[in-house]
Amino acid sequence: MKKSFLTIITLFAVMLVFGQHAKKPTIMVVPSDHFCISHGYKLTFDNQGTKVVLPDYKAALQGDGSLRLVISKLSGIMAERGFPLKDLEQELKSIAQASAERSVMTSKESGASIVESPIDMLKRTAKSDIIMDIDFEVKKRGPQSYVVFTLNGLDAYTSKSVASASGTGRPSSAAAPELLLEEAVLSHMDKFNGMLMTHFKDMFTNGREVKVEINLFEGFLVDLEEEYDYDGETSELGDIIDDWMADNTVEGRYSNSDNTENFIKFEQVRIPMFYDRKGKQRAMDTKKFVNNLRKFLARDPFNLTCKLYQRGLGEAWLIIGEK
Amino acid sequence: MKKLTKILVIVVLAVGFFGCATTKIDSVYKTGSEILKVGNEGTKLIKVWGYGKTPDIAITDAKRNAVDVAIFKGFSAGGDSDKIFPIVSEDNSRIENKVFFDDFFKVGGKYLQYVNSKNYGVPSGKDRLKLKYGYNVAVSVSIEFDTLRKYLEEKGIARRLDEGF
Structure with a gap:
């Protein structure tokens, strides 16, 4: 009985995974x-x-x-x-x-x-x-x-x-x-x-290869060298973001190709093709992946507001400071 | 008992003898294939070698080899064509789908639907070698490459280009 129950559960899980489709490149x-x-x-x-x-x-x-x-x-x-x-x-x-249609389009009530x-x-x-x-x-x-x-x-x-x-x-x-x-x-x-x-x-x-950039809005008081107490140690914001990438990419595959206190450029970032939402597998894209980083930075102890900017299916920028 | 031992020794010697003879013939075989031209509607013109007791059997063997190469090995660049990747890209597909391929490649099997000989009559000259136990011939065949690929994709044997999307 136990065995057949396990088999049914396994089949259901397999159907969930293989029933999904990744985002198709154009x-x-x-x-x-x-x-x-x-x-x-x-x-x-x-x-x-x-x-x-x-x-x-x-x-x-x-x-x-x-x-x-x-x-x-x-x-x-x-x-x-x-x-x-x-x-x-x-x-x-x-x-x-x-473009022509957009330029002449007006609302009915206020124009x-x-x-x-x-x-x-x-x-x-x-x-x-x-x-x-x-x-x-x-x-x-x-x-x-x-x-x-x-x-x-x-x-x-x-x-x-x-x-x-x-x-x-x-x-x-x-x-x-x-x-x-x-x-x-x-x-x-x-x-x-x-x-x-x-x-x-x-x-x-090995996951979809994408690019991710972290930037700061001008005038924002915090930069990527700001130190935070997180996960039992004190680290710079840039290093914490780097650790997040290592934890969330496929087999930790990414390359921190360039960085200063104002930006980090991640290349060869391998993001998973799917993610779980309400028990279902859904197709992952760069925007969704970087949105998870945005949510992470919005939480304690960082409490940072970030703007997420998508550049197509394979590149996204996270700009820290404002929406 | 002695008689049985004698028979066993004779059998072992015979197997050894004929085994060596086969190896000798194998070394004379010409094998391989080369692409001559890529045609319209997903066809490929291939020159391929086959072996058989008679030239006709050798031609059938060559056709089988052509389809086999198209599915599992692909073709190096040649003629007017660039490199052609095999239809099935997974290394262990032949073993994993043994039942399917045994049936597909059986005598008079479905593989014959995807290959047509472009030779008129039996090959001659350099394309026909008379060996001790049969013939080794080279024939030009046309493979319905795209139709074959679609069939294998439908059967779940070959991976579709858009699979997973």
Whole structure:
């Protein structure tokens, strides 16, 4: 009787864990800076005497048929593997449209407009968790054409390359450039997805890799060298936060890459994929993880008020001092 | 009793003798596979070696090897293709799913649905070696790689790219 009861409990626990889904990263194909600038899709402006050249994605997407073909092919392959891509062109259009609508939106009774801080405006850009940075060129050698192709999968928060594939296609004098491009995509996507799979498996085994920053609001009297009596010893606030990271990351994996009395930068922070809430497993993201640190610092003996600022799925800042 | 001992000695010697002979043939075998081209609709064109008493049996063996490599080993970069990772990435999957794979790879098994020979007739020249006890042939086969991957994902044998999300 006891045995069967235990079996039922175990099965229930397993169902709870495996029934949950982690937060799915969004993926978007973005033409590389090199592609945009070398093809003339660029914006040039003068920044206090320094000439700055930036890629003009809108012009590239509107003016380059080959780019559209490659993105379409990549989208089809990724959708089939369970990752429908965010479309950069649609995203840019949607942002422009939403911005226009927001500017004329008012309430019925008082005529109030929508509140929008400068940060809100800055955050409204096309973004995704993984960027497929694509670069290609159809080159000529005598009568023959061939394709040089580079695809990099970049984690938008850690800036790490999580998958990559590149190579030069076989020269052909008969095939059209479009066909060569299609072949290039097909030839490299298996490797790219294989590396992406390795990345995801590592994520589920060792936790999601994110960045966390601790900052202070200007004028706040406490800094990260302030000493507190906590857990039977006197330690600096920075060290206490460091200990909290060690206790709450997967197998204590994180790196305190830089710090002063005003900030701490944590990189390679491995956060768990799930957490418990009311007996149920829920998907963890960086905001939730850092919110736990915020709650910890709000308690005795610290009693600190902190603002939590999220930068997408994989980065969050905790700013001590105010909300 | 003496008779029984004699029989046992003969059996042991025979096993030893034929065992050595097999090893000798094995060393002559050509094995392995290489990717020739990645096709549309998730197909891969592979050149693969097989062995059998007759060329036809060797071709069937080559087809089986092609599917086996696609599932468990993947292909090194070659032809017009970049490296292709194996469909099943877990090292012990073959053992863990022994019942499934024994059935999948049995004579006339389901694996044949995912591989087609691109050779016309029996291979000749460098692609056909006559060995003492049979034939070693190299054939070009087309593997329905994506369809095979989806089938193994549905059966829970292969991990989906979006698994867990």
